[in-house]
Amino acid sequence: MRDVEQDHDGETPYECFGCGNVVLVTDRPESCPDCGGPMRNRLTPLE
Amino acid sequence: MTSETATERVEPPETPSGSSGTGSESAVETARRQLRHAAEHVDIDPDVVERLEHPTKVQEVTVPIERDDGTVDVFTGYRAQHDSVRGPYKGGLRFHPDVTRDECVGLGMWMTWKCAVMDLPFGGAKGGVAVDPKALSAAERERLTRRFAEEIRGIIGPTKDIPAPDMGTGPRTMAWLMDAYSMQEGETIPGVVTGKPPIVGGSEGREEAPGRSVAIVTREVLDCYDRNVTGTTVAMQGYGSVAANAARLLDDWGATVVAVSDVNGGIYDPDGLDTRAIPSHDEEPEAVTRRDVPETLTNAELLELDVDVLVPAAVGNVLTADNAADVSADLIVEGANGPTTSAAAEILADRDVPIVPDILANAGGVTVSYFEWLQDINRRSWSLERVNDELETEMVAAWNDVRAEHDARGVTWRDAAYIVALSRVAEAHEVRGLWP
Numbered sequence: 216m217r218d219v220e221q222d223h224d225g226e227t228p229y230e231c232f233g234c235g236n237v238v239l240v241t242d243r244p245e246s247c248p249d250c251g252g253p254m255r256n257r258l259t260p261l262e
Numbered sequence: 263m264t265s266e267t268a269t270e271r272v273e274p275p276e277t278p279s280g281s282s283g284t285g286s287e288s289a290v291e292t293a294r295r296q297l298r299h300a301a302e303h304v305d306i307d308p309d310v311v312e313r314l315e316h317p318t319k320v321q322e323v324t325v326p327i328e329r330d331d332g333t334v335d336v337f338t339g340y341r342a343q344h345d346s347v348r349g350p351y352k353g354g355l356r357f358h359p360d361v362t363r364d365e366c367v368g369l370g371m372w373m374t375w376k377c378a379v380m381d382l383p384f385g386g387a388k389g390g391v392a393v394d395p396k397a398l399s400a401a402e403r404e405r406l407t408r409r410f411a412e413e414i415r416g417i418i419g420p421t422k423d424i425p426a427p428d429m430g431t432g433p434r435t436m437a438w439l440m441d442a443y444s445m446q447e448g449e450t451i452p453g454v455v456t457g458k459p460p461i462v463g464g465s466e467g468r469e470e471a472p473g474r475s476v477a478i479v480t481r482e483v484l485d486c487y488d489r490n491v492t493g494t495t496v497a498m499q500g501y502g503s504v505a506a507n508a509a510r511l512l513d514d515w516g517a518t519v520v521a522v523s524d525v526n527g528g529i530y531d532p533d534g535l536d537t538r539a540i541p542s543h544d545e546e547p548e549a550v551t552r553r554d555v556p557e558t559l560t561n562a563e564l565l566e567l568d569v570d571v572l573v574p575a576a577v578g579n580v581l582t583a584d585n586a587a588d589v590s591a592d593l594i595v596e597g598a599n600g601p602t603t604s605a606a607a608e609i610l611a612d613r614d615v616p617i618v619p620d621i622l623a624n625a626g627g628v629t630v631s632y633f634e635w636l637q638d639i640n641r642r643s644w645s646l647e648r649v650n651d652e653l654e655t656e657m658v659a660a661w662n663d664v665r666a667e668h669d670a671r672g673v674t675w676r677d678a679a680y681i682v683a684l685s686r687v688a689e690a691h692e693v694r695g696l697w698p
Contacts, residue, residue: 230432
């Protein structure tokens with residue numbers, strides 16, 4: 216399977232599954248800083 | 263504007279089959295080449311293969327939105343539906359500047375194989391809008407999502423085509439899409455998309471699922487080669503969601519995770535890292551490379567570590583013709599999509615280094631999407647424990663099917679996975695026949 220090239224330099228947007236909070240960080244947050252929910256990297260497919 | 267078009271036919275290039283193509287080959291060309299390669303191993307009607315080279319439908323739509331300053335911008339969106347012989351189309355929707363019609367067709371074709379190898383009752387699709395989401399405000403992204411939802415409303419639905427988050431989209435995007443669809447249809451229909459926030463029908467266990475499936479498949483392939491997870495050394499390229507969840511699960515099962523990396527580089531401890539102790543960004547920014555460990559290393563060095571299992575789980579095309587000969591791992595499990603180039607796959611096959619392909623290893627994502635869809639259409643919620651139990655069952659079943667083909671035919675794991683997938687899709691086509 217081939218995906219489009221990704222530029223992983225710089226900050227990555229993560230979005231909380233629970234509250235929709237989006238944070239821009241260089242490292243994956245374990246959980247949402249606002250509600251503690253699981254965070255998704257918006258630069259990658261979920262499926 | 264809405265148009266439905268067919269795909270042009272291309273002749274197969276004389277390049278080897280593998281997980282990912284060369285830079286000059288488009289996603290749809292690579293996908294077609296892999297289809298023909300798999301078809302060589304399977305006794306199926308050539309007419310069915312020819313049908314599968316083409317998407318059933320590609321919807322191209324114009325998506326105008328009002329910007330916050332009152333001006334109007336116009337974007338182009340696509341939904342490529344490849345095949346639905348086994349069930350509704352399934353696949354992500356991305357907001358990304360590089361979205362093209364052909365990319366959606368190629369990625370949609372891969373979703374067909376991914377769903378089929380997992381024996382999920384879905385076909386494959388992919389779509390998106392050619393836009394840089396970072397250039398839009400949250401309100402503009404919402405307007406874009408709602409207008410795009412309306413433009414494709416006629417071809418999506420819980421029994422037709424079920425989108426999911428992809429590059430540049432997320433749970434909130436899916437909630438807007440579900441709301442737009444539901445408002446226009448006059449009833450709340452959570453099963454129209456997956457990857458939603460749990461409060462509107464999302465499933466537990468979504469974020470961990472791809473990493474969990476990577477760990478389960480790694481455990482199974484080790485067993486297949488008469489090796490035990492306990493004491494097995496593992497190097498993970500990446501420490502995002504897939505790598506982190508896979509590393510922690512394998513660590514729990516007794517594996518020794520000796521190396522992980524992030525964009526800045528990796529850390530290495532031959533005695534094993536404490537995968538649960540690597541701090542989150544909130545606790546310590548750029549956590550991986552700042553850890554107090556015996557050694558740090560570059561991402562390139564991590565790929566060449568002498569370990570039992572290498573899991574490239576960050577980005578595509580990291581194992582190439584330039585470094586495949588230097589890979590010292592006994593086994594590779596693809597956590598990312600397309601981490602191994604065609605040339606690298608050939609070199610590693612010559613060296614008898616097994617590669618478990620992405621369409622099986624990271625299929626936990628779409629499998630939990632299936633669970634979310636089941637919960638939505640049945641109006642029931644599953645516990646995290648049930649999600650994980652069902653994922654375990656589905657992954658082991660898929661692994662056993664692929665292993666049976668691998669053992670019976672003496673082919674690579676990648677070929678075995680594609681053979682399982684293509685056989686299921688082709689058999690369904692042959693049984694259903696060609697309408698009218």
